[in-house]
Amino acid sequence: xxTELETRIRDAGLRVTGQRLAVLEALEGFPHADADAVNxxxxxxxxxxxxxxxxxxxxxxxxAGLLRRIEPAGSPARYERRVDDNHHHVVCTGCGAVEDxxxxxxxxxxxxxxxxxxxxxxxxxxxxxxxCPDCQARSQHPITDTQAx
Amino acid sequence: xxTELETRIRDAGLRVTGQRLAVLEALEGFPHADADAVNxxxxxxxxxxxxxxxxxxxxxxxxAGLLRRIEPAGSPARYERRVDDNHHHVVCTGCGAVEDxxxxxxxxxxxxxxxxxxxxxxxxxxxxxxxCPDCQARSQHPITDTQAx
DNA sequence: CTGATATTTATGAATCATTCATAAATAGCC
DNA sequence: GGCTATTTATGAATGATTCATAAATATCAG
Numbered sequence: 001x002x003t004e005l006e007t008r009i010r011d012a013g014l015r016v017t018g019q020r021l022a023v024l025e026a027l028e029g030f031p032h033a034d035a036d037a038v039n040x041x042x043x044x045x046x047x048x049x050x051x052x053x054x055x056x057x058x059x060x061x062x063x064a065g066l067l068r069r070i071e072p073a074g075s076p077a078r079y080e081r082r083v084d085d086n087h088h089h090v091v092c093t094g095c096g097a098v099e100d101x102x103x104x105x106x107x108x109x110x111x112x113x114x115x116x117x118x119x120x121x122x123x124x125x126x127x128x129x130x131x132c133p134d135c136q137a138r139s140q141h142p143i144t145d146t147q148a149x
Numbered sequence: 150x151x152t153e154l155e156t157r158i159r160d161a162g163l164r165v166t167g168q169r170l171a172v173l174e175a176l177e178g179f180p181h182a183d184a185d186a187v188n189x190x191x192x193x194x195x196x197x198x199x200x201x202x203x204x205x206x207x208x209x210x211x212x213a214g215l216l217r218r219i220e221p222a223g224s225p226a227r228y229e230r231r232v233d234d235n236h237h238h239v240v241c242t243g244c245g246a247v248e249d250x251x252x253x254x255x256x257x258x259x260x261x262x263x264x265x266x267x268x269x270x271x272x273x274x275x276x277x278x279x280x281c282p283d284c285q286a287r288s289q290h291p292i293t294d295t296q297a298x
Numbered sequence: 299c300t301g302a303t304a305t306t307t308a309t310g311a312a313t314c315a316t317t318c319a320t321a322a323a324t325a326g327c328c
Numbered sequence: 329g330g331c332t333a334t335t336t337a338t339g340a341a342t343g344a345t346t347c348a349t350a351a352a353t354a355t356c357a358g
Contacts, residue, residue: 015305015354035344053307055345060306071222076344090268099266117248118282119239125276133267164325164334184315202336204316209335225315 012064022046023057024066024081031080032070032089032098038079072098072127088126094135101128161213171195172206173215173230180229181219181238181247187228221247221276237275243284250277 005024006016014020019042026041027033033041039054058079061067068083072091078098088101103126131139154173155165163169168191175190176182182190188203207228210216217232221240227247237250252275280288 017306017354019307048308050308051344052309052346056307059346069222071220073218073220073226077222090265090270092268093271099268101265116239116250116277116279118285119241119248119277119279120285121239121277121279122242123278125278127274127276128265128268128270129272129274130265130268130270136267136269166325166335168336197337199337200315201317201338205336208317 008066009064012066014060014064014066018046019049019053019057020061022049023054023061027067027079027081031082031100032078034076034078036076070098072096086123088128090128090130090132092132092135093129094131094138097132097134099132101126157215158213161215163209163213163215167195168198168202168206169210171198172203172210176216176228176230180231180249181227183225183227185225219247221245235272237277239277239279239281241281241284242278243280243287246281246283248281250275 003021005021009016009020009024022042022045023038026038030037030041035054035058036051038058039049039051042049042054058067058069062069062079065083067079067081069077069079070089071077072089075091075096080100082100086103088103090099090101091097152170154170158165158169158173171191171194172187175187179186179190184203184207185200187207188198188200191198191203207216207218211218211228214232216228216230218226218228219238220226221238224240224245229249231249235252237252239248239250240246
């Protein structure tokens with residue numbers, strides 16, 4: 001039995017391994033996880049899977065186009081399965097939570113900066129910064145709130 | 150004699166020191182420099198100015214709003230004097246060169262994502278990725294080109 | 299199915315960017 | 329000119345990530 005995921009890995013020119021399958025599966029239900037979070041998730045099924053090995057796998061999958069890596073300022077790199085569309089991200093300035101944001105503009109106006117100084121633009125990356133619902137609530141009820149340490 | 154720069158530092162609530170003046174002056178003519186580049190530039194006038202001290206000064210100035218820090222994926226943090234407008238950046242995927250880009254959209258459409266998942270958006274950061282003129286030239290003449298190591 | 303080989307993983311050390319702790323120096327006020 | 333809080337200097341520490349090398353394994357040829 002060859003799964004959809006196995007085919008996808010092979011089609012990307014990579015060998016199919018348990019580690020790669022496990023990493024992709026971990027990110028399926030847990031987008032925007034960093035290497036450490038991916039590692040801890042995968043360890044459930046592959047005890048002894050080290051953080052360094054996680055980086056090797058994440059880099060291979062990212063290089064093959066099976067994962068997308070985002071690097072918001074101030075947080076370690078995060079990875080996601082959603083690679084085939086041009087979406088952006090909101091990052092919470094309070095807790096670092098990340099969510100996807102579909103660009104509202106059909107014509108991708110963000111791809112047309114005014115002056116590019118001679119640069120040939122290939123992609124535009126938009127990061128929105130703000131407060132997630134949880135952090136909004138926290139900032140409105142600072143007294144009754146018990147903040148986790 | 151009190152210079153413009155000294156006033157600006159004092160008005161930001163900071164004490165005026167030679168290190169802070171030197172860092173601001175270094176970034177005046179050399180925007181988007183990273184900590185190491187700033188340090189090397191300042192050492193010309195302040196021999197013995199360490200990288201760690203550079204970080205302390207950069208953080209103080211950034212915290213006081215006198216500098217803006219940008220952190221493009223894959224490169225160390227960079228600093229610039231231009232803090233009072235909402236401009237964006239182009240980063241060269243070949244060599245990492247950074248240039249300013251004024252947002253072409255008067256109404257800042259990038260600040261209005263379609264769905265924010267409950268987030269309250271405060272700022273939008275746009276990073277354009279592409280090839281700088283030098284790297285374009287290099288990729289068109291790969292044979293005759295001598296690449297620096 | 300079996301072996302050969304290139305790819306992948308595991309492990310520990312190394313690197314890079316940055317921060318922290320503490321002691322010495324100094325800016326700005328009295 | 330001295331006092332004190334702020335700032336700087338120094339060395340060590342941290343966090344994220346990569347590197348080097350050896351062991352394991354996926355895939356292919358026969």
